[in-house]
Amino acid sequence: MLFPLLLLICSLSTAQSEIKPDSKITPLLNQGREPAQDSDLQQTCTPDINSVLREMSASLKGELITIKSRAEITENQVKTLKRDGEGFNISHFNTVCFSLSVKRVAFSASLLGTESKNIGPFNTHTPLVYKHVVTNIGNAYNPHTGSFTAPVRGAYHFEFYVYGHHSHPAGAVLVKNGEHIFIAYEHSTSPNAVSSSNGVTLLLEVGDVVFLKLWVNAWIFDNENQHSTFSGHLLFTM
Known part of the structure; x- marks a missing residue:
């Protein structure tokens, strides 16, 4: 859910940036508006983006830790299975050889x-x-x-x-x-x-x-x- 929210905020920010040059060309359209409206929107958008980025960073950090933990568990399981498999193969081989010889x-x-x-x-x-x-x-x-x-x-x-x-x-x-x-x-x-x-x-x-x-x-x-x-x-x- 963090990625769609970030895209929405960034889109709003980009759209606001694109409006500024047009406002300079047609100043009459802006008559009667508050002069600080653009700066207020930019100030509002920037903290929101920073907040989202911080949340994403924390979330990704947590996911990275989880992935590392799972990778370590999987690696240990593979080593255990490999060790057990080698032991089984050697034991099975010795058993077969002994059975063949004593028979x-x-x-x-x-x-x-x-x-x-x-x-x-x-x-x-x-x-x-x-x-x-x-x-x-x-x-x-x-x-x-x-x-x-x-x-x-x-x-x-x-x-x-x-x-x-x-x-x-x-x-x-x-x-x-x-x-x-x-x-x-x-x-x-x-x-x-x-x-x-x-x-x-x-x-x-x-x-x-x-x-x-x-x-x-x-x-x-x-x-x-x-x-x-x-x-x-x-x-x-x-």
Whole structure:
């Protein structure tokens, strides 16, 4: 509303200014008028314009302060959104990468590589180390200790096979964190070789350890044909 008022006042002032030269040309038209009429109008118009300008200046100053405040708020919001967006992107990226990596967990190994020999018998349960690694996706199996360590909570499936001679029993037990789970065991009086196998699906927490032990007073045989094996893989995360 300030701008139309200012234009109206300025128009009146301009019109008054344009009348002055004409009044000098036709002095007879001004006879009978008060000589101070023009100056009074100019004095009245000038304070009004100054007042309007002061009001406009104050109003514009207030609006400028408001605009600056809003701009600062918007800038802070943009920075916050950008920071949150970057954090979300990094977190989401790490989550996706971790999910892709842990969903690919599988291993398979045999007891020996090119050697041909028996292991055992021993008078106690003895950990078995399957040294010849065929597959180790995710590197959860350690060929130096023979242990599988769960990288993520989920359901895992394990299978193991034992092979031996008839003169002694052949057997191994699958162990989870020191607890005996399933055993594969075979003993025969015939002159033929013996073998046994077993499998199990386990719910493992992160860091749970699974490995095999040679059964007490049993033995196990392996050679380049890889008769005795240990395998496992992640079925799904939980």
